[in-house]
Amino acid sequence: xxxxxxxxxxxxxxxxxxxxxxxxxxxxxxxxxxxxxxxxxxxxxxxxxxxxxxxxxxxxxxxxxxxxxxxxxxxxxxxxxxxxxxxxxxxxxxxxxxxxxxxxxxxxxxxxxxxxxxxxxxxxxxxxxxxxxxxxxxxxxxxxxxxxxxxxxxxxxxxxxxxxxxxxxxxxxxxxxxxxxxxxxxxxxxxxxxxxxxxxxxxxxxxxxxxxxxxxxxxxxxxxxxxxxxxxxxxxxxxxxxxxxxxxxxxxxxxxxxxxxxxxxxxxxxxxxxxxxxxxxxxxxxxxxxxxxxxxxxxxxxxxxxxxxxxxxxxxxxxxxxxxxxxxxxxxxxxxxxxxxxxxxxxxxxxxxxxxxxxxxxxxxxxxxxxxxxxxxxxxxxxxxxxxxxxxxxxxxxxxxxxxxxxxxxxxxxxxxxxxxxxxxxxxxxxxxxxxxxxxxxxxxxxxxxxxxxxxxxxxxxx
RNA sequence: GCUCCGAUGGUGUAGUCCGGCCAAUCAUAUUGCCCUCUCACGGCAAUGACCAGGGUUCGAAUCCCUGUCGGAGCACCA
Numbered sequence: 123x124x125x126x127x128x129x130x131x132x133x134x135x136x137x138x139x140x141x142x143x144x145x146x147x148x149x150x151x152x153x154x155x156x157x158x159x160x161x162x163x164x165x166x167x168x169x170x171x172x173x174x175x176x177x178x179x180x181x182x183x184x185x186x187x188x189x190x191x192x193x194x195x196x197x198x199x200x201x202x203x204x205x206x207x208x209x210x211x212x213x214x215x216x217x218x219x220x221x222x223x224x225x226x227x228x229x230x231x232x233x234x235x236x237x238x239x240x241x242x243x244x245x246x247x248x249x250x251x252x253x254x255x256x257x258x259x260x261x262x263x264x265x266x267x268x269x270x271x272x273x274x275x276x277x278x279x280x281x282x283x284x285x286x287x288x289x290x291x292x293x294x295x296x297x298x299x300x301x302x303x304x305x306x307x308x309x310x311x312x313x314x315x316x317x318x319x320x321x322x323x324x325x326x327x328x329x330x331x332x333x334x335x336x337x338x339x340x341x342x343x344x345x346x347x348x349x350x351x352x353x354x355x356x357x358x359x360x361x362x363x364x365x366x367x368x369x370x371x372x373x374x375x376x377x378x379x380x381x382x383x384x385x386x387x388x389x390x391x392x393x394x395x396x397x398x399x400x401x402x403x404x405x406x407x408x409x410x411x412x413x414x415x416x417x418x419x420x421x422x423x424x425x426x427x428x429x430x431x432x433x434x435x436x437x438x439x440x441x442x443x444x445x446x447x448x449x450x451x452x453x454x455x456x457x458x459x460x461x462x463x464x465x466x467x468x469x470x471x472x473x474x475x476x477x478x479x480x481x482x483x484x485x486x487x488x489x490x491x492x493x494x495x496x497x498x499x500x501x502x503x504x505x506x507x508x509x510x511x512x513x514x515x516x517x518x519x520x521x522x523x524x525x526x527x528x529x530x531x532x533x534x535x536x537x538x539x540x541x542x543x544x545x546x547x548x549x550x551x552x553x554x555x556x557x558x559x560x561x562x563x564x565x566x567x568x569x570x571x572x573x574x575x576x577x578x579x580x581x582x583x584x585x
Numbered sequence: 586g587c588u589c590c591g592a593u594g595g596u597g598u599a600g601u602c603c604g605g606c607c608a609a610u611c612a613u614a615u616u617g618c619c620c621u622c623u624c625a626c627g628g629c630a631a632u633g634a635c636c637a638g639g640g641u642u643c644g645a646a647u648c649c650c651u652g653u654c655g656g657a658g659c660a661c662c663a
Contacts, residue, residue, distance in 0.1 A: 162663085167662055273589070274658090323656070327589075405613095411590090412656065414595095416595090416614075418596085418613065418614060422613060522622050522624095566624080566625090
């Protein structure tokens with residue numbers, strides 16, 4: 123099987139579907155898959171030189187290593203050879219009609235005058251195309267299919283055209299005569315030995331088009347499945363490489379790993395495992411209808427993977443400070459993980475005042491339970507320690523909330539899909555290594571990104 | 586306009602090929618209860634779907650027709 127990306131940028135989440143499915147199938151059935159960069163348009167779909175490695179990196183994040191990697195722009199001579207052979211077989215002709223003229227003829231099912239040229243002329247003109255003797259738009263090589271085919275999309279399609287703009291890859295920069303996707307991909311799939319192809323419904327007609335070439339060469343066409351588009355819920359940003367790229371250029375996103383961007387680099391930075399994405403994608407199946415992927419299903423998968431090993435901590439967002447009174451304990455020791463007491467406890471000093479989230483502020487005379495510390499009653503603008511037993515919580519009389527000490531907490535900037543949130547975390551968070559996952563109790567899972575001088579930056583993953 | 590394809594709960598999916606075991610599977614989401622120093626995990630339960638109409642048949646999610654809705658192609662893009 124193959125994954126044939128256009129290297130025009132790092133992958134968005136939707137791109138993960140192909141490797142997820144073919145990679146899973148390969149592993150399950152002892153198969154084989156390659157990545158082939160279909161980079162045969164140096165102009166309209168101009169490849170981004172960094173994207174080749176970006177994509178392989180994204181693939182690695184998802185947990186797959188391709189069995190082989192190709193670049194179509196390395197293989198021009200191969201395509202030329204097959205084109206020559208196709209001409210010899212009478213299956214292609216050079217054509218100098220303008221696009222509009224040909225389109226009109228085609229729509230009325232009429233052949234253009236170039237269709238009946240003799241093989242020698244076609245061969246000579248094709249060589250001239252390869253040598254770059256025509257400018258863009260002057261000459262193309264068409265595959266001779268069936269000019270009266272009932273589906274106009276299949277009638278004598280273009281196999282090669284001239285492009286003046288040099289390819290960005292130095293190795294390919296001298297070529298001016300470039301194959302179209304249907305020719306390049308069709309030839310490559312056979313040569314590489316692809317047995318099964320999955321592609322989007324936008325390429326529904328590709329197999330039918332390529333079948334004409336396969337017939338000339340007497341090749342057998344691989345099994346092919348078409349699937350619909352994937353849409354993601356939860357994002358404001360459209361899942362499109364060009365849209366994301368523009369937003370980055372305009373400064374509206376920080377980069378491909380901005381938490382607001384629906385990219386794999388972003389999910390990775392948020393601490394979501396590639397496996398969680400792969401599982402969600404695989405469960406989508408391969409139906410031809412468009413499907414909506416709920417981010418919550420990726421989150422559910424990820425929670426399954428990380429919940430057990432992720433320690434708990436407190437983070438108070440936009441804290442409001444309240445003084446403590448009544449001689450409470452001077453330190454709280456909640457467990458690192460409620461299901462694993464053996465991992466030990468946290469040490470959170472309780473000083474003269476605490477920070478609470480605004481939504482958790484108690485009403486007058488109301489009691490609250492500061493998790494790990496004890497019961498307090500809000501009296502005269504102070505949280506008075508009441509010394510109540512934990513039973514008041516078990517009986518459901520008192521709400522349990524999280525908190526941090528006012529003077530010994532770690533300033534945190536939490537980056538989320540909806541923008542940055544500032545807050546304060548318990549002291550132990552300063553000692554966590556970058557890349558570690560935490561669960562901020564009653565807030566959600568997050569990945570420690572880095573400790574800057576004045577704040578710790580974390581990326582929010584999911585609830 | 587021409588040519589293809591598709592339609593099962595909020596979302597995804599199984600079942601459709603070879604009609605009965607489907608008063609429709611599983612997951613996720615939502616809600617409620619249990620557990621718990623109220624997150625998460627775990628346990629239990631509830632809500633919720635065969636696009637519409639005809640036809641064939643003893644029997645239709647499944648086969649046929651029509652309609653509706655949706656998607657795609659008709660590029661010198663991939």
